[in-house]
Structures are given as structure tokens and as C-alpha cells.
Amino acid sequence: MSRLWIQNPNRCADEYLDGIEGFIEFARRHNPGAIRIRCPCRRCNNTLWETIENVGFHLVRNGMIETYIIWNLHGEQLDNASSSNAIRVDNVEPIVDPNEQVMDIINDAFPFASTNIN
Numbered sequence: 001m002s003r004l005w006i007q008n009p010n011r012c013a014d015e016y017l018d019g020i021e022g023f024i025e026f027a028r029r030h031n032p033g034a035i036r037i038r039c040p041c042r043r044c045n046n047t048l049w050e051t052i053e054n055v056g057f058h059l060v061r062n063g064m065i066e067t068y069i070i071w072n073l074h075g076e077q078l079d080n081a082s083s084s085n086a087i088r089v090d091n092v093e094p095i096v097d098p099n100e101q102v103m104d105i106i107n108d109a110f111p112f113a114s115t116n117i118n
Helices: 014-030 052-062 098-109
Strands: 036-038 049-051
Touching: 014 052, 036 052, 049 052
Parallel strands: none
Antiparallel strands: 036 049
């Protein structure tokens, strides 16, 4: 099922409404017996749990998170076929300690200050 509907700005379009119906069907199928699921609308941001019916209403009213195209929080598994489409990133920035960054800024602004700051 194509997920281009998620980015459709017209939430009254048949494509969008059919997409919501497909998502709800997917969530029911992968969460049998669940009364509440995470709501992927822009307001709830997959952090709040709602009834499946309310999730449908939220998706019409608020729109779906546009980057939520792999529904892993609703039971979709990331398989080899979809992971082969992942973008390879070669230039990754190193993790920098925020305290170290602050100290660098202070040292740049006040080069003659004492470095014994804790």
C-alpha cells in the first residue's frame, strides 16, 4: 500500500481518507483485541494512546506525522527489503558532550579566564 496519502495536504481527499482507513485496518490487524493504540496524528505524535476510532478522527482533523511511513509502533516489521532502501550516511558527526561545547564557548569568549571551572 502506497503511503503517499500521508503527505496529501487535503485531508478531505478520497486518497487521504482511504489511507486512514487502510492505516486503521492495519493497526487492527496487527494489534488484535487492542482497545487503544498510539495516535500518529501531528498533535499526539505517537505519544498518546487513543481508541482506534478516535485515532481515525485525529488523523482527519490534525493530519498524520508526515515522516511516519514505517508503522513500527503499530506492528510493522522492518524487513530486509525495506532496509535495503535505506540511505547510507558516511559523514556522521561525532557525539559531542554539551558541557564540553559550553566550556569551548566560554574559553573562546574569555581566553584569559581561569580554566578551573567545575
